[in-house]
Each structure stands twice: as structure tokens, then as C-alpha cells.
Amino acid sequence: MSGKHNDKDSPPEHEGDFKQLDKDSRGALKMLLRPVSGPIFLGRVLGALSALVSIAPFILLTELGRLLLSGSSSTEQASNEATTHEVRELVTWLIIAFSIQLFLYFVALVITHLADEKLKSIIRNRIVAAVSRAPLSWFNDRSSGEVRKTIQDDSKTLHTLVAHAPVDTTVAMISPTVLAIYAFIIDWHLGLLSIAMLPVFIGLQATMMASMGPKTAEMNERLQEVSARAVEFVEGIEVVKNFGIVGKAHSAYANAAKNFSKFYWQWCGPLITGSALSMAAVSVPVLMFINVGGGALMVAAGWVNVPEVLVCSLISLMIPQALVVMGNMAWSYQQAGAAALHIVEVTFTPQLSTADPDTASETGKILSPVSSDEVEFIDVSYSYTTENGPVSALENINITLRPGTITALVGPSGSGKSTLATMVARFQDPDSGQVLIGGCDVRALRTDELYRQVSFVLQDAQLVRASIRDNIALARPDASDDEVETAARAAVIWEDIELLEQGLDTVIGEDTELSGGQRQRISIARAILTDAPILILDEATAATDPDCQTEIQTALSHLVQSKTVLVIAHSAAAIRGVDNVLVLGGGRIDAAGTPAELDASNNHYWYQLRKADINA
Known part of the structure; x- marks a missing residue:
């Protein structure tokens, strides 16, 4: 469309x-x-x-x-x-x-x-x-x-x-x-x-x-x-x-x-x-x-x-x-x-466009079914529309996320981290360029097919006014109670659910109100149950207390295993153990490499980030 x-x-x-x-x-x-x-x-x-x-x-x-x-x-x-x-x-x-x-x-x-x-x-x-x-x-x-x-x-x-x-x-x-x-x-x-x-x-x-x-x-x-x-x-x-x-x-x-x-x-x-x-x-x-x-x-x-x-x-x-x-x-x-x-x-809201499968892409690739978990950003540019005209958010981004690796996006506020990462899930489409999953333009994927490939856990956990069971099984409504329980245990939220009088049948927003950490872990349980091969994380522990952060980190360790993961991070401590780091600045890639390679580089933002982590 x-x-x-x-x-x-x-x-x-x-x-x-x-x-x-x-x-x-x-x-x-x-x-x-x-x-x-x-x-x-x-x-x-x-x-x-x-x-x-x-x-x-x-x-x-x-x-x-x-x-x-x-x-x-x-x-x-x-x-x-x-x-x-x-x-x-x-x-x-x-x-x-x-x-x-x-x-x-x-x-x-x-x-x-x-x-x-x-x-x-x-x-x-x-x-x-x-x-x-x-x-x-x-x-x-x-x-x-x-x-x-x-x-x-x-x-x-x-x-x-x-x-x-x-x-x-x-x-x-x-x-x-x-x-x-x-x-x-x-x-x-x-x-x-x-x-x-x-x-x-x-x-x-x-x-x-x-x-x-x-x-x-x-x-x-x-x-x-x-x-x-x-x-x-x-x-x-x-x-x-x-x-x-x-x-x-x-x-x-x-x-x-x-x-x-x-x-x-x-x-x-x-x-x-x-x-x-x-x-x-x-x-x-x-x-x-x-x-x-x-x-x-x-x-x-x-x-x-x-x-x-x-x-x-x-x-x-x-x-x-x-x-x-x-x-x-x-x-x-x-x-x-x-x-x-x-x-x-x-x-007349802006609509997500659909790429033409009969036309070759700008890179010469013909659209085809998803064949792998590799994610590619090819010459991606994007601008926001404001009252004063368009404002550039991303310019000619070219990166590849290998299957089974964890890549962190870091950079100052407004550098385009969230905009870039959420393009994989089509929060917005690029003005020019392509986002490919397994060689297929995301615009050519049906919505249900896209979200079988991509799941995300954001800072603000989005839950609906429904039972806890329905919230966890949102992407897989046919999931059994055993599967829902397994996902909840992996997300370190099952013990909290058991304490509720109606258990999985508890309606969020009516029968109970959940804390920010509990909502986040239910969101993680949903992602675990979905088991999509590509995962986007936007500082999932940023708005929680230290005790809850430990539980969420434990839940995330179950979630990221063997997946292609893109993490939006605001501190060096949040991205320990990642495979690759991308430093964004002004909508461009300022630096890229492993944490060790960036330690040896002269990138100012990475230096300040590591210095703050060491001092902490």
C-alpha cells in the first residue's frame, strides 16, 4: 500500500x-x-x-x-x-x-x-x-x-x-x-x-x-x-x-x-x-x-x-x-x-509503502523470500518533517548485522539510534535506501511474516488491557499454557504471576496494576515466546531499579541466545559482551568495530562512554 x-x-x-x-x-x-x-x-x-x-x-x-x-x-x-x-x-x-x-x-x-x-x-x-x-x-x-x-x-x-x-x-x-x-x-x-x-x-x-x-x-x-x-x-x-x-x-x-x-x-x-x-x-x-x-x-x-x-x-x-x-x-x-x-x-496518515517485487532493487538484488537472519542497511537515509521543514536524522547508513551476533548502537541523544534500529521492525521506512532481512526488502514482507522474523523490547513496555496470558501470547495466540509458563519463567516473571489470585487470567489494568519492571519482564516473556530470530532492544533496563535490572538482565540472557540482536545503549555497562559496536553521530556512523577495537580508537564519544563506565 x-x-x-x-x-x-x-x-x-x-x-x-x-x-x-x-x-x-x-x-x-x-x-x-x-x-x-x-x-x-x-x-x-x-x-x-x-x-x-x-x-x-x-x-x-x-x-x-x-x-x-x-x-x-x-x-x-x-x-x-x-x-x-x-x-x-x-x-x-x-x-x-x-x-x-x-x-x-x-x-x-x-x-x-x-x-x-x-x-x-x-x-x-x-x-x-x-x-x-x-x-x-x-x-x-x-x-x-x-x-x-x-x-x-x-x-x-x-x-x-x-x-x-x-x-x-x-x-x-x-x-x-x-x-x-x-x-x-x-x-x-x-x-x-x-x-x-x-x-x-x-x-x-x-x-x-x-x-x-x-x-x-x-x-x-x-x-x-x-x-x-x-x-x-x-x-x-x-x-x-x-x-x-x-x-x-x-x-x-x-x-x-x-x-x-x-x-x-x-x-x-x-x-x-x-x-x-x-x-x-x-x-x-x-x-x-x-x-x-x-x-x-x-x-x-x-x-x-x-x-x-x-x-x-x-x-x-x-x-x-x-x-x-x-x-x-x-x-x-x-x-x-x-x-x-x-x-x-x-x-491520511503516512502509510507504510510496499516494495514492488517485480522490480530490481537499487543494489541489484531481486526480492525473494527470507533466506537467513542477516540484516542489512544499504544507503539508508531518513528525515523528519517539522514545521520548519525536513530535518535529517540518518544519512547514507551502510551496516550489516550477522546472524547470531549482538550489535550495539551508541551515540548522543538525537543521533538517530532509535530511528535506525526500529526501521528493522518498520516503525518507519527510509526515505531512500533499503533495509533487508535475509536479502529481502522489509517492505516486501507481509506484516505477519515480518513480525515472525523481528521482535523488540523497548524502554516503555507496551501491554494491552487483557489477561497476562493474552499479553504474553500476543504474537502466538495459539500457544499453550505450558508454553506461556515456560516463557514467563525464562523472563523471571512467573513467580510474580503465581502470587496473583487469578494467575494468568489476571487482567492488566483491571485486576491488578504492574510495576515498570514487571511490565518489562512480561514484554520480554512475549518476545521469548515469539522466538523471532531478530531482536531489537532499546535499553530495556533504563527505567527500572537496580534489583529489577538484575532480573531483567537474567531474562534478556535467555532471550538473546542464538539471535541477531541490535541493542540501543546509553552506557558502556549495558553493552558488555557485545560482538560489535556502532557509534552514531549526527545521523552518520562515526566509528564501528568490536569494543576492543573501539578502545584503541580515538572516537571521542566512545572514550567518554568508557570513562564514565570505569568511574562508575
Whole structure:
């Protein structure tokens, strides 16, 4: 999967400009709604018909009032009987008109709700497909709070826009227009009274909505920042308490929340006053005072009759409520636009590419099934994309890892160690060059085949909310309990598991919480059970106490036997007994050789590393 898309479907880009962000949000929303545009259009049509039919009850009420008024002044029995018959007929048609209006509205909402369910399914499938093909480094670059908000919250935000807005906004636009026209048909004086307060209401609402798009986009960006910082703080609370840095550790979340609160009040404070004034202008007492009071004067002047005044007064109440619905739907539209932008950005994540097996590689090798455990990096270069442009992380790396050997990667922070090592497991692919396993480009391997060849143990052990058995057997779900136990014993974690009431059935995160060292050893047990011939280790003991480090080193000694091992190290003590050492600096190989050969070299970083080890 190359991850390439047509320009028509390419994701919108923004650079922090909230007006541009609002524009991008609208484009993303249009793109996202494309698969359900047909049902949405049909929902609008039925909503429009429902709005047109809504005038019928008011016409019938007017006629009914006139009939009753004329009937009350008649004294003849035959005339009264005729009036009663006409009243029954008008009431019947009134019920029919209401029923037709409600039926059309109901069917329209059913259609748009079905469209909403269809869109949810499409979005979920797109997100799953995109995330499943995203490089693992994509998850490292984003907090779980950001990913969770996009997958859960943003998908739900679209519900109102798809299931309700097409019908409700259509009704809200057509119904007041039709009713206002009918009020003018009854009498133009009454028509003017029915819309007398609309200019005030619309003017105040327009003033408040003037910068709604950019402000909503900014609000969503700030909310996402608050969500991300909150998740980071909660996930790290154990470490925070252990090291007594609560005030410092939660400052990122506190600052994000404070900034959001300040922004929200500065934005919404003036809107509260404007909203109160606009709603007061179209409140029931004000509208009734104007329409009933003004209508009474017109009745006294003989211009109109009482039923006409009452009907136009009801119309004056309906028109502002429809406009309020439009305002609410406009807010939902802004919210949905921001959500759509996040969803589209996730669905257009960089995808792991697949090499073409019919094309010879740059080195002249033809892709073929994995034939050995040898790992080769051939002219590998890689750059990170930042706001200021690409930043080179690796440049023309050429190394070979022989089967059954342990190779250590050392170098200062930011030298590219983790980037280089994790390319074997396709955390990211090189911009140029190749990573080969047994002569086969890793991009030509199916995911399941790749992870039968490569396993890894990183500083931050990644466990899922499932039983300990399922966590250890994640790569081999068919493994027996005996095999799981054997791996757990080799990882020096079995005794801890036996102490738990439910043993292997203990659910991590629900039945128990594990220490960092226990989580790391379960991760090692998983790698032992997987028994992949190639292993990547990223300073697996770095975040644990000395006692736990000894147990983890014992577990690792079982794990690395007869494997092709690449170790990311930050101290000379962590790589004692390795076969080869690679010193990285600025994305390049500064020195390479056995530890003894590097001792005899003049490499500055290796000298400082060995000096620190000797002093320790």
C-alpha cells in the first residue's frame, strides 16, 4: 500500500492560521460527507416538503376561526348545522395536514439517521485501515489522548450534523419563510407585526456569529491540547508520585486548561450578553405584546378580524424558534468541521509503502523470500518533517548485522539510534535506501511474516488491557499454557504471576496494576515466546531499579541466545559482551568495530562512554 491518493481526495493542510483552519475544516467535512451525500439530499427534500406542508394547519386554523366567528353570529338552526359540518371537515383536514407534515419529517429523519450509521461504519473502517498501515513511529509522535479524541469523540460529533442538521436546517429555512409570506397574505399590517423583532434578533445573532468559524477551530485545537495533556498526566501519575514532582509534572495540563479557560471566557463572555438580548427580543411576552396589542388596535379599526390576529401571533412565535434552530445547527456545523478535519488527518496518515517485487532493487538484488537472519542497511537515509521543514536524522547508513551476533548502537541523544534500529521492525521506512532481512526488502514482507522474523523490547513496555496470558501470547495466540509458563519463567516473571489470585487470567489494568519492571519482564516473556530470530532492544533496563535490572538482565540472557540482536545503549555497562559496536553521530556512523577495537580508537564519544563506565 503506497498511501498515495488523488489530489481530489488529498487531506487539507493548515499552518496554525485559524481562518485557514476553518476553511480546511469545511473542505474536510465536504470530503467526509461525500459517501452519504445522496441520503442527505433526500432528507433535505423530504424536510422541505414537510416545511411546505406546515403552512396548511395555519391556513385551516384561519378558516376555522372565520367559520366559528361567522357561525356564532348566526341564529338559524340550519345554518348552525352547516357550520358544524364545515367545522368537522376543517378539523379533519387539520389532522390530516399535521399527520402528513409529521410523517414526512419522520421519514426524512429515518433516512438521515441511516446515513449517519453508514458514515460511522465508513469512518471506522477508514480509521482502522489507516492506523493499521501507519508506521509505529506515528503513534510515538502522538499522545494517546489525541488518538482517542479523534477515534471516539470526533466520530460522535458528526452525529448531529448528519442525522439532524440536513432536515432541521431545511425546515428552519423554509418554514418561517412560508409562514411569513402567509402572514402578509392575510394582511400586510399583521405580516409586518409578525416579523417586527426579526431585524433586532438577526442583527445581534449575526454580530455574535461573525467570527464563529475561526474561533471554533481555535477552541477545538485548544481542547485537543487539554485532552492530550490530561492523558499524559494521568498515565504518568505513578512516576510523578514516586519522584515527588506533582507540581512540576501537572503544569503542562494546568497551563493548557488555564489557557483554554482564558480563551473561552474572552470569546464567550460578550456572546452571553448578545445572546440574552437577542433572545429577549423574540421572547413570548415581547412578541405577544406587539402582535396581540397591535392586532387588537387593527381589529378595532376594522382592518382585520380576531382569528387572523391569533394566527399571525402564532406565526410570530414560530419564526424566531426556527431561526434559533438554524443557529444551533450552525454551531454543530462548526464543531463537525473541526472533527472532520481531525478524522481526515488520521485517515491520511503516512502509510507504510510496499516494495514492488517485480522490480530490481537499487543494489541489484531481486526480492525473494527470507533466506537467513542477516540484516542489512544499504544507503539508508531518513528525515523528519517539522514545521520548519525536513530535518535529517540518518544519512547514507551502510551496516550489516550477522546472524547470531549482538550489535550495539551508541551515540548522543538525537543521533538517530532509535530511528535506525526500529526501521528493522518498520516503525518507519527510509526515505531512500533499503533495509533487508535475509536479502529481502522489509517492505516486501507481509506484516505477519515480518513480525515472525523481528521482535523488540523497548524502554516503555507496551501491554494491552487483557489477561497476562493474552499479553504474553500476543504474537502466538495459539500457544499453550505450558508454553506461556515456560516463557514467563525464562523472563523471571512467573513467580510474580503465581502470587496473583487469578494467575494468568489476571487482567492488566483491571485486576491488578504492574510495576515498570514487571511490565518489562512480561514484554520480554512475549518476545521469548515469539522466538523471532531478530531482536531489537532499546535499553530495556533504563527505567527500572537496580534489583529489577538484575532480573531483567537474567531474562534478556535467555532471550538473546542464538539471535541477531541490535541493542540501543546509553552506557558502556549495558553493552558488555557485545560482538560489535556502532557509534552514531549526527545521523552518520562515526566509528564501528568490536569494543576492543573501539578502545584503541580515538572516537571521542566512545572514550567518554568508557570513562564514565570505569568511574562508575
